[in-house]
Amino acid sequence: MxxxxxxxxxxxxxxxxxxxxxxxxxxxxxxxxxxxxxxxxxxxxxxxxxxxxxxxxxxxxxxxxxxxxxxxxxxxxxxxxxxxxxxxxxxxxxxxxxxxxxxxxxxxxxxxxxxxxxxxxxxxxxxxxxxxxxxxxxxxxxxxxxxxxxxxxxxxxxxxxxxxxxSVERHDSAVALVSHLPQLLSSLLAARLVAGSEEQLNLAGQGLRDTARIASSDSDLWIQIISQNAPQILPLLVDLQSDLNQLVASIANLDEVGALARVHSILDAGNRGVARIPGKHGGKFLEYQLVTVVIDDSPGALAGLLVFIGEIGVNIEDLKLEHSPGAAIGLVELQVLPESAGRLVEKLSENGWRLV
Amino acid sequence: MxxxxxxxxxxxxxxxxxxxxxxxxxxxxxxxxxxxxxxxxxxxxxxxxxxxxxxxxxxxxxxxxxxxxxxxxxxxxxxxxxxxxxxxxxxxxxxxxxxxxxxxxxxxxxxxxxxxxxxxxxxxxxxxxxxxxxxxxxxxxxxxxxxxxxxxxxxxxxxxxxxxxxSVERHDSAVALVSHLPQLLSSLLAARLVAGSEEQLNLAGQGLRDTARIASSDSDLWIQIISQNAPQILPLLVDLQSDLNQLVASIANLDEVGALARVHSILDAGNRGVARIPGKHGGKFLEYQLVTVVIDDSPGALAGLLVFIGEIGVNIEDLKLEHSPGAAIGLVELQVLPESAGRLVEKLSENGWRLV
The missing domain is CATH 3.40.50.720 (NAD(P)-binding Rossmann-like Domain)
Known part of the structure; x- marks a missing residue:
């Protein structure tokens, strides 16, 4: 072609x-x-x-x-x-x-x-x-x-x-679940923050940040998406509404027999649901292996590590530096191909790098 | 002492x-x-x-x-x-x-x-x-x-x-909003994934992953937290329930006058709510400046960049590699102190590094 x-x-x-x-x-x-x-x-x-x-x-x-x-x-x-x-x-x-x-x-x-x-x-x-x-x-x-x-x-x-x-129907039903429902939930959660005090919001941690992140999406764009896919979104929202009603009723009457078990069953279903989401690159795709290395907090430390890894010929697929400001050390999270991980760990250990 | x-x-x-x-x-x-x-x-x-x-x-x-x-x-x-x-x-x-x-x-x-x-x-x-x-x-x-x-x-x-x-009361009310409510919302969302098909979940993107991440938390631990803080959590959940009821009623009757405006007002409140969350290190703390550099996808490329940055004496506070597997380039997101950012950008540009 x-x-x-x-x-x-x-x-x-x-x-x-x-x-x-x-x-x-x-x-x-x-x-x-x-x-x-x-x-x-x-x-x-x-x-x-x-x-x-x-x-x-x-x-x-x-x-x-x-x-x-x-x-x-x-x-x-x-x-x-x-x-x-x-x-x-x-x-x-x-x-x-x-x-x-x-x-x-x-x-x-x-x-x-x-x-x-x-x-x-x-x-x-x-x-x-x-x-x-x-x-x-x-x-x-x-x-x-x-x-x-x-x-x-x-x-x-x-x-x-x-x-x-x-098919268009199967596409629309899939995005209602994996994209439109999360958007609405994130917005509903973040909307509750409007009434929060500064004292309360100053205690926000990574959990709230992640859960509310997509609530910052363009509301003019999303109103169009939600209108167009309302028939697919509605039944999912109704199911969620029923779970929420059950949760509210249980938390309002925790002393009743079975109330705690109902709260637990929702948390437990959440555990099982999130486990079904495929890995970062999709379930069908390659999973990398994580190797975590401890480095000093000095300008050359990370460079030294990467030069060493370059010399032994291992390619880094992804890298994240976990670093508390002012702390004496940082953690470098390296994602590498599974077949490279063993050699990387071995060479790093042999040469005195600290692994976690 | x-x-x-x-x-x-x-x-x-x-x-x-x-x-x-x-x-x-x-x-x-x-x-x-x-x-x-x-x-x-x-x-x-x-x-x-x-x-x-x-x-x-x-x-x-x-x-x-x-x-x-x-x-x-x-x-x-x-x-x-x-x-x-x-x-x-x-x-x-x-x-x-x-x-x-x-x-x-x-x-x-x-x-x-x-x-x-x-x-x-x-x-x-x-x-x-x-x-x-x-x-x-x-x-x-x-x-x-x-x-x-x-x-x-x-x-x-x-x-x-x-x-x-x-005070204990103000603490408990704050964590109900910034920690316990996000946990329950994330669990409610992830619980809906249990009924999803593999075809649907294969379309999951970063939005769903972030929103559902904390749904993987230990449900036995969380049932204890929720039981103990039920009096503070309940009114927040009831407010959210009322927003959700309004959202469901509006999406079920989108042709009614005002329905679309009600959906929009929730998305809009979400925009305003998420904007109130302080930065990564808390609103009161130091904010770093982001410098994004384009590198080749070769084992030595990132090392070369970091060696260069080490030589000009700039300390990297945080680093993230954005890298699509197999792509010819990667994006390196560097967080540096605001006073270092100008010099870093200048030196990188002078020496032929590509900035985004």
């Missing part, structure tokens, strides 16, 4: 990141945005060029509420192009598009959803590796041309993303 | 960490545990010695349900010692202790709560820097000897913790 001529509509976080990633693969796309400032910024970043030719493949990367209309416009404007979008709810958009185009036009539309993002939006937050090693859901239908689906799948693969094919 | 003779009751995560931290400060404590294996492990780690003398200060570090009885036992066993505990709920324990001791004995008890912990328990997870730069709440009462309070405050300070004095 020769390189497709790609057009990106929307130079926000996703559109600009897509442009950067495609350009790096040698497929320089055209990119346009209603905001001339965003378009210019994206082009200056190297995310593409101004449109100058008829595209083979159009990525619609505009906010959810404008996605269906933009898809319709592109299907009609470019009668031979395959059109896809990157919005996070698929059934609603498909329905809107289907009501405004011919069957022949609809056959050229395949919804998709790269499972990637950041809390910060806009072209300035774009990153060429945003899609790398992330699932990219494609929602083919029986009326789609199989070449259209293959073109999107191949493009996602070239960017290092992991294409997964799902 | 000369060094106190310290006894630690309970060689779990907190007791052993406390022993390690005190030993590092030259105050080697005695440490005991009903489990001889735990006690021996803690002593072998360097967290203290076997009890051999009458203590001045006793830290009770046993699970919440056993804390009050252990405090009572220590007050009676050592008639001159100051006794404190590290349990995360204070009013309940005070009430239990008060009902079993004389007023003179009670005057020697001051509850405290170091706001530190890990998801993993046991002496093997202990760390000498567990309390460093973390709040350590002390709950003095009018009947306490001021020297008793000062002894605990000074000891916490020597370990690098940040002593904060609060």
């Amino acid at each position: 020769s390189d497709p001529k790609v057009l990106i509509i929307g130079a926000g976080l996703l559109g600009t990141s897509l442009g950067l990633a495609l350009s790096r693969q040698g497929v320089v796309p055209a990119i346009e945005d209603l905001s001339k400032a965003n378009q210019r910024l994206a082009i200056e970043y190297g995310a593409g060029v101004k449109p100058f030719q008829e595209p083979d493949l159009v990525f619609v990367c505009v906010p959810p509420d404008f996605t269906a209309q933009a898809v319709v416009n592109q299907l009609k404007k470019y009668p031979k192009a395959i059109v896809t979008d990157v919005a996070s709810v698929k059934a609603f958009i498909l329905q809107e598009v289907a009501s405004q185009v011919t069957l022949a036009e609809l056959a050229r539309y395949v919804g998709s959803h790269p499972m990637a993002g950041r809390e910060k939006g806009g072209p300035g937050s774009a990153r060429a590796d945003l899609f790398f090693a992330r699932p990219w859901v494609i929602t083919p239908r029986v009326d789609n041309d199989s070449l259209a689906v293959a073109l999107i799948r191949d493009t996602a693969s070239r960017l290092g993303a992991l294409p997964i094919e799902l | 000369s060094d106190p003779k310290v006894l630690i009751i309970g060689a779990g995560l907190l007791g052993t960490s406390l022993g390690l931290a005190l030993s590092r400060q030259g105050v080697v404590p005695a440490i005991e545990d009903l489990s001889k294996a735990n006690q021996r492990l803690a002593i072998e780690y360097g967290a203290g010695v076997k009890p051999f003398q009458e203590p001045d200060l006793v830290f009770v570090c046993v699970p919440p349900d056993f804390t009050a009885q252990a405090v009572v036992n220590q007050l009676k066993k050592y008639p001159k010692a100051i006794v404190t505990d590290v349990a995360s709920v204070k009013a309940f324990i005070l009430q239990e202790v008060a009902s079993q001791v004389t007023l003179a004995e009670l005057a020697r008890y001051v509850g405290s709560h170091p706001m530190a912990g890990r998801e993993k328990g046991g002496p093997g997870s202990a760390r000498a820097d567990l309390f460093f730069a973390r709040p350590w709440v002390i709950t003095p009462r009018v009947d306490n000897d001021s020297l008793a309070v000062a002894l605990i405050r000074d000891t916490a300070s020597r370990l690098g913790a940040l002593p904060i004095e609060l």
Whole structure:
């Protein structure tokens, strides 16, 4: 398959990141945005060029509420192009598009959803590796041309993303559980902090920070996502409401027989639920092994460790420095391939490094 | 004040960490545990010695349900010692202790709560820097000897913790909001994952991981905490229940006038609530400045960067490697003191390092 001529509509976080990633693969796309400032910024970043030719493949990367209309416009404007979008709810958009185009036009539309993002939006937050090693859901239908689906799948693969094919319904039900429900819970929790005192919030620890982190997401964007996926979100929220009602009733009457057991069963279900989340890179993917090394708190200490590891030829996949300010030592958490871990531990120990 | 003779009751995560931290400060404590294996492990780690003398200060570090009885036992066993505990709920324990001791004995008890912990328990997870730069709440009462309070405050300070004095009621109300409510929400969310399919969970991203992380906490420990602090937790849960009821009603009837605005107001309150959480080291403490550098994905690349930074004499306070496996580049996020950031950026740029 020769390189497709790609057009990106929307130079926000996703559109600009897509442009950067495609350009790096040698497929320089055209990119346009209603905001001339965003378009210019994206082009200056190297995310593409101004449109100058008829595209083979159009990525619609505009906010959810404008996605269906933009898809319709592109299907009609470019009668031979395959059109896809990157919005996070698929059934609603498909329905809107289907009501405004011919069957022949609809056959050229395949919804998709790269499972990637950041809390910060806009072209300035774009990153060429945003899609790398992330699932990219494609929602083919029986009326789609199989070449259209293959073109999107191949493009996602070239960017290092992991294409997964799902029906629109199964996609929407999955994201309701793993993305939309956590967002709403995090917002509900963080909303309770508004009434907290400064004295109380000063005691906040990492648990609260992690649980409330995504509550900082763009509420204007999320209101669109929640509206579009309400049919899938509602039953999950109702189940959660029932658990919460049970929890409140139990905590209000802890002396009643069985009350404590009901609280425990929810905590216990939480234990089992969180254990089902696949590892950082997804359950199917490689798991790294953790090696923790103690170092002194001096400017050269970490460098010395890494020079040593470089000399023995071990590649570090991920590194985290755990370091209390002013403490005399730091802990370096190294993630390495399982086959390298044994040799790394052995060489470090032999050479006097302290392992935890 | 000369060094106190310290006894630690309970060689779990907190007791052993406390022993390690005190030993590092030259105050080697005695440490005991009903489990001889735990006690021996803690002593072998360097967290203290076997009890051999009458203590001045006793830290009770046993699970919440056993804390009050252990405090009572220590007050009676050592008639001159100051006794404190590290349990995360204070009013309940005070009430239990008060009902079993004389007023003179009670005057020697001051509850405290170091706001530190890990998801993993046991002496093997202990760390000498567990309390460093973390709040350590002390709950003095009018009947306490001021020297008793000062002894605990000074000891916490020597370990690098940040002593904060609060009444037991204000402490319990604060932790209900910033610790117990997030725990319950995270558990409620994760409990919903039990019914999810593998296909759905494979789409999990960082948002779900962060929100559900603390759902993996020890449910046997948490049932004790929740029982003891039920009076403070209940009103918060009832408020949250009311928000959730409103959210469910709105999402079930999105076409009704005002429904969307009600959903938006909860997301918006979440935005405002999360913005109130102080920074990583607490609002009052130093904030570092972030410098992000692009490096190649080669064994020596990170080492080369750190050697360079060592040569220009800049100390790195924290470091995170953002790295998609197999990608050609990695992003190194460096946290440095604000006064070092300008020079670091300048020197890196001059020498051809790519900054983001």
